[in-house]
Amino acid sequence: MLVVAAIFGLVRLADAWGTLGHETVAWIAQSYVSPATKEAVQVILDSSQSDYMANVSTWADSYRYTDGGGWSAPLHYIDANDNPPESCSVDFNRDCGDEGCSVSAIVNYTSILLDDESKASVKRDAMRFIIHFIGDLHQPLHDEAIDVGGNTINVTYDGDDTNLHHIWDTELVEQLADGQDAEEFAKNLTAAIRAGAYGWDSSTWLTGASLNDTKASAMTWAHEANAYVCSDVLAAGVDAVEEGDLSGSYYKAHFDVVRVQLARAGFRLGAWLNLIYTGQAGD
Known part of the structure; x- marks a missing residue:
């Protein structure tokens, strides 16, 4: 049992979306925040840098590796105990554990940012968590319990042995970006959002998003991402993804999920911060 617990702890430390994905989400969000929101976020983060959100977008992943940050590991996901590919569903009462989950984290840290009495240091951490966890929520395998969110499903990608969770975090994103850095990738995705491409x-994308019920808002996004586990991530079952190299036909069949989920995450993150600081979702 100790060995199993140790393995579980290790695999759940895999970075969500990877550095490129999280930075891309943050850059997209920066394109959608209002001037007032931008000023508020920069004050909280004590940053005047052009990448003020992007440069903290992976802080939460680094933090959970620290001696004092291990408690935050469960906040990166919500473990849907469903049955893909036959059925997908996520239920807060069933799937958000006693130590919390991504949805409860978004609720908590949103409330901290809304509270004028919150200390500056607490608000800074809350902002960094929000920037990261809204990104996490849009990666389908962060809304799924099967095989520890795909971490124990062994796959091959571009000749390398890895796991299903990792390729959705990193390899699929990097192949889609095709050499672009996060800022350039985000600019192209932002242009696609505004053009109504694809x-x-x-x-x-903001239907149901409201600070009056932050849990329901986050759960709407979790349901959407979780549904992709059945329709795309594991559409043909676990055995199918463990065969062959997924950088070919699997990538071609499912890369659009990565593209739209990165776009939605960035768009929604910007809108969520606008709601907090201006009361309006638009920029």
């Missing part, structure tokens, strides 16, 4: 309709 059939995207961003006017629907």
Whole structure:
């Protein structure tokens, strides 16, 4: 039992979306915040840098490796105890553990940012967590319990042995970016959002988003991401992804999920921060 627990702890330390993904989400969000929101966020982060959100977007992953940050590991995901690919569902009462989850974290840290009495240091951590956890929530395997969120599903990608969770965090994103850094990748995705490319309709992406019920808002996004586990991530079952090299036909079949989820995460992060600081989702 101790060995199993140790393995579980290690695999759940895998970075969500990877550095490129999280920085891309943050850069997109920076394109959508209002001037007032930008000023508020920069004050909280004590930063005047052009990448003021992007440069803290992976802080939460680094923090949980520290001696004092291990408690935050469960906040990076919500473990849907469903049955993909036959059925996908996520339920807060069933799936958010006693130590918390991504949804409860978004609720908590949003409330801290809304509280004028919160200390500056507490608000800084809350901001860094929000920037990261809204990104996490959009990676489908961060809304799934099967095989520890895909961490124990062994796969091959571009000739390398890895696991399913890792390729959704990193390899699929990097192949999609095709050499672009996060800022450039984000600029192209932001342009696609504004142009309505790929059939995207961003006017629907904030449906149900409200500070009056932050848990329901976050759960809407979790349901959406979790559904992709059945329709795309594990559509053909676990055995199918453990065969062959996934950088070919698997990538071609599912890269659009990565693209739209990165775009939605950045768009929603910007809108969420606007709601907190201006009361309006738009920039």
